[in-house]
Every structure is written in structure tokens, then in C-alpha cells.
Amino acid sequence: MKLVTAIIKPHQLDAVKEALEAYGISGMTVSEASGYGRQRGHSEVYRGAEYTVDFVPKVRLEVLVDDIDASSVVDVILKTAQTGRIGDGKIWTVPVEDVVRVRTGEHGAEAL
Amino acid sequence: MKLVTAIIKPHQLDAVKEALEAYGISGMTVSEASGYGRQRGHSEVYRGAEYTVDFVPKVRLEVLVDDIDASSVVDVILKTAQTGRIGDGKIWTVPVEDVVRVRTGEHGAEAL
Amino acid sequence: MKLVTAIIKPHQLDAVKEALEAYGISGMTVSEASGYGRQRGHSEVYRGAEYTVDFVPKVRLEVLVDDIDASSVVDVILKTAQTGRIGDGKIWTVPVEDVVRVRTGEHGAEAL
Ligand SMILES: Nc1ncnc2c1ncn2[C@@H]1O[C@H](COP(=O)(O)OP(=O)(O)OP(=O)(O)O)[C@@H](O)[C@H]1O
Ligand SMILES: Nc1ncnc2c1ncn2[C@@H]1O[C@H](COP(=O)(O)OP(=O)(O)OP(=O)(O)O)[C@@H](O)[C@H]1O
Ligand SMILES: Nc1ncnc2c1ncn2[C@@H]1O[C@H](COP(=O)(O)OP(=O)(O)OP(=O)(O)O)[C@@H](O)[C@H]1O
Ligand SMILES: [Mg+2]
Ligand SMILES: [Mg+2]
Ligand SMILES: [Mg+2]
Numbered sequence: 001m002k003l004v005t006a007i008i009k010p011h012q013l014d015a016v017k018e019a020l021e022a023y024g025i026s027g028m029t030v031s032e033a034s035g036y037g038r039q040r041g042h043s044e045v046y047r048g049a050e051y052t053v054d055f056v057p058k059v060r061l062e063v064l065v066d067d068i069d070a071s072s073v074v075d076v077i078l079k080t081a082q083t084g085r086i087g088d089g090k091i092w093t094v095p096v097e098d099v100v101r102v103r104t105g106e107h108g109a110e111a112l
Numbered sequence: 113m114k115l116v117t118a119i120i121k122p123h124q125l126d127a128v129k130e131a132l133e134a135y136g137i138s139g140m141t142v143s144e145a146s147g148y149g150r151q152r153g154h155s156e157v158y159r160g161a162e163y164t165v166d167f168v169p170k171v172r173l174e175v176l177v178d179d180i181d182a183s184s185v186v187d188v189i190l191k192t193a194q195t196g197r198i199g200d201g202k203i204w205t206v207p208v209e210d211v212v213r214v215r216t217g218e219h220g221a222e223a224l
Numbered sequence: 225m226k227l228v229t230a231i232i233k234p235h236q237l238d239a240v241k242e243a244l245e246a247y248g249i250s251g252m253t254v255s256e257a258s259g260y261g262r263q264r265g266h267s268e269v270y271r272g273a274e275y276t277v278d279f280v281p282k283v284r285l286e287v288l289v290d291d292i293d294a295s296s297v298v299d300v301i302l303k304t305a306q307t308g309r310i311g312d313g314k315i316w317t318v319p320v321e322d323v324v325r326v327r328t329g330e331h332g333a334e335a336l
Binding site (some may be wrong): 214 | 301
Binding site (some may be wrong): 028096099105 | 114201
């Protein structure tokens with residue numbers, strides 16, 4: 001299994017969530033983050049105003065997936081989160097050794 | 113070493129924390145998250161009311177552990193966080209290549 | 225590639241950010257967390273007052289780096305976040321299988 005983490009623009013979350021559901025993803029975790037990339041935040045626009053502080057608000061999205069779905073899920077997020085403007089985000093993939101569903105105690109792909 | 117991450121119901125945090133301490137875990141990190149699983153949040157109850165939005169509030173718990181403790185720590189969280197109702201959570205385990213204690217500069221298992 | 229995650233004292237964030245920029249790091253993600261280590265939070269001081277609750281506020285810093293930079297980045301964070309007092313934090317390193325820049329679709333080291 002893999003954990004796909006994406007840092008995206010907050011206003012792209014709904015579109016990404018819908019695209020992941022359309023792909024067949026059954027769950028995800030969202031949290032607040034902020035950050036910057038190569039422009040150090042200086043020239044990013046957020047909510048219509050140029051953002052002058054370094055850390056620009058972002059959404060962190062995490063999706064646990066089966067190995068076979070990992071690169072497709074990255075592609076779905078990539079295509080949906082992409083506005084073409086700087087600060088669109090990063091997506092990364094980390095290996096996961098086990099996943100458990102707490103309610104049932106199921107392990108592995110059954111737990112996704 | 114491993115990083116065990118758990119997304120659990122907020123009101124289960126105290127019980128899980130106490131169970132981890134009883135097991136001998138010496139530290140943990142907690143943050144806010146929200147999410148949904150196979151029911152897409154629709155039928156989950158939170159604070160006594162049916163939650164109608166998609167993203168249900170959850171707590172993220174992270175525990176860095178020695179390899180030998182990883183599966184026991186997963187079991188401790190699983191047993192303590194389990195209410196038997198949908199939305200009880202997910203636990204996953206990721207490999208960790210190094211851990212450092214900032215105050216002392218110790219690396220590896222010494223740093224846990 | 226690697227993901228270096230650090231849980232540090234909030235007032236050390238600016239110094240760590242500047243040190244990482246001086247090292248040449250081009251981006252980072254920050255979020256709020258809380259936690260405790262071996263002292264279980266009891267004897268930690270936060271904002272001049274002894275903190276009596278278990279979970280002490282911390283900042284989570286995440287930096288995606290090329291393999292060759294991982295240990296230097298850990299060292300930069302370690303040296304800058306270190307105050308010598310308890311609760312200075314933890315840093316850990318996790319393997320990353322792929323990174324994507326959302327705006328361009330670049331993968332791997334090109335995406336950092
Ligand atoms: N090296 C990094 N490590 C961790 N997080 C990063 C890194 N680079 C960027 N991020 C996170 O991703 C978010 C978006 O980054 P961003 O899209 O600006 O990347 P970029 O490489 O500068 O690409 P672009 O040139 O399209 O702006 C940042 O706000 C930050 O949260
Ligand atoms: N595939 C996933 N990827 C990332 N996070 C997930 C995933 N599935 C669930 N989560 C996180 O775990 C939380 C709890 O999920 P949940 O317990 O509802 O899982 P489930 O598989 O639907 O199990 P159940 O049938 O018992 O409800 C969600 O709110 C979300 O934050
Ligand atoms: N085992 C752990 N797993 C996950 N997070 C941890 C762990 N131990 C500590 N942390 C996180 O790191 C933060 C700082 O921990 P802390 O510096 O107190 O570690 P420590 O091992 O007790 O070192 P010290 O003796 O210097 O205080 C905690 O608030 C918590 O968020
Ligand atoms: Mg950028
Ligand atoms: Mg569910
Ligand atoms: Mg401590």
C-alpha cells in the first residue's frame with residue numbers, strides 16, 4: 001500500500017475530492033497546512049489578494065491506496081488541482097507497511 | 113523504526129493516550145484532521161448529532177516506535193479506539209530511516 | 225527522495241526556516257501540532273509559563289529533499305531548533321517514492 005499526500009490550493013479541494021470519488025477512492029483525510037515553494041510565497045495570490053507573508057495557506061490531502069492505484073491517484077489529483085499558476089502544490093508517495101480498519105480490525109488491502 | 117499514524121474519533125484520544133502510556137510509549141504527536149471513509153461521512157454521528165457534511169472531525173495521532181513495538185502499538189490503539197461504530201478510524205505504519213532527539217542530537221532508537 | 229519531518233518549538237520556526245533557506249532548501253510545509261515526549265509535557269515551559277496540560281503546542285515542519293541532502297537538512301534543523309531545554313523536538317526521515325510538482329507535472333528530483 002501507499003500513502004499519497006498532496007499539498008494543494010484550498011479552493012481546489014472540492015474538485016479533487018469529487019475526482020477521487022469518481023475514480024473510486026473510498027476515503028481520505030484532510031488537514032490545514034501552510035507553506036511555500038520555489039517562490040518562497042512572495043508572489044502567490046490567495047483569495048484574490050497578493051499574499052505577502054511567506055507561508056501561504058494550503059490544504060493537505062492524504063489518501064491510502066493499494067499499490068496498483070497509487071500512480072493513477074497521483075494523476076487524478078495532479079490533473080484536478082492544476083490551475084497552471086505558481087503554488088499549485090506538491091504530491092508525494094510514501095510506502096505503507098500496513099493499514100488497519102479500527103472498527104473491524106481488518107488489515108491490509110481489506111482495510112482500505 | 114516505524115511511524116504509526118492513527119486517525120481516530122476525537123473522544124477516544126484520552127483513552128488511547130492512557131493505553132499507550134500504560135504500554136510504555138514515551139511520546140506522541142497529535143493534530144487536527146477531518147475525513148471520511150467508505151460511508152463518505154454521510155451516516156456518521158459526531159457529538160450526538162448526525163453529521164451531514166462530508167468531512168467529519170478526527171484526531172491524528174502519530175507515534176514513533178522501535179520496529180519491535182510497531183505491531184503491539186497498532187494493537188493497543190486498535191483496541192482502545194474501537195467503539196464498533198462506523199468511522200472508528202484507520203491506523204497505518206510507515207518505515208522510518210532515522211529519528212533524532214533535538215535537545216541532545218541522539219539518533220536512532222536512543223532518540224525515541 | 226526523502227521526507228524530513230520535524231516537531232519543534234513554535235518560537236524556533238523562524239530561525240529554522242532561515243537556516244533552511246540559507247542551506248538552499250526551496251520549499252517547506254508547516255502545520256500545527258501538539259505533543260509530548262519523555263516528560264509527558266509536565267515540566268515543559270511554553271510562553272514563559274509552566275505548561276500543565278499534557279499536550280504542549282508544537283510546530284510540524286516538513287521538507288521534501290533529494291537523498292543527498294537529507295542528513296544535512298536534518299543537521300540544519302537540529303542545530304537551529306536546539307535550545308538545550310527539554311521538549312526541543314524530534315526529527316525523522318521517511319523514504320519517498322515520488323514527488324510531483326502540480327503546476328507542471330514534473331516528477332522526481334525535478335519536482336523539488
Ligand atoms: N520541498 C518541499 N518540501 C515540503 N513541502 C513543499 C516543498 N515545496 C513545496 N512544498 C509545499 O507545497 C506547496 C506548494 O508548493 P509550490 O506549488 O509553490 O511548489 P513549487 O515547486 O514552487 O512550484 P511552482 O513553481 O509551480 O510554484 C507549498 O506551499 C508547500 O506547502
Ligand atoms: N483511504 C483512506 N485514506 C486516507 N484516510 C482515510 C482513508 N479511509 C479513511 N480515512 C480516514 O480515517 C477516518 C475514519 O475512516 P473510517 O473509520 O470511516 O473508515 P472506513 O473504512 O469507512 O471504516 P468503517 O466502515 O468502520 O467506517 C476518516 O475520517 C479519514 O480521515
Ligand atoms: N515517540 C514519539 N512519537 C511521536 N512524536 C513524538 C515522540 N516523542 C516526542 N514526540 C514529539 O516531539 C515533541 C518534542 O518531544 P521532546 O523534545 O520532549 O522529546 P523527548 O524525547 O522527551 O526529549 P527531551 O528529553 O529533550 O524533552 C513532542 O511534543 C511530540 O510532539
Ligand atoms: Mg511555488
Ligand atoms: Mg467509514
Ligand atoms: Mg521531552
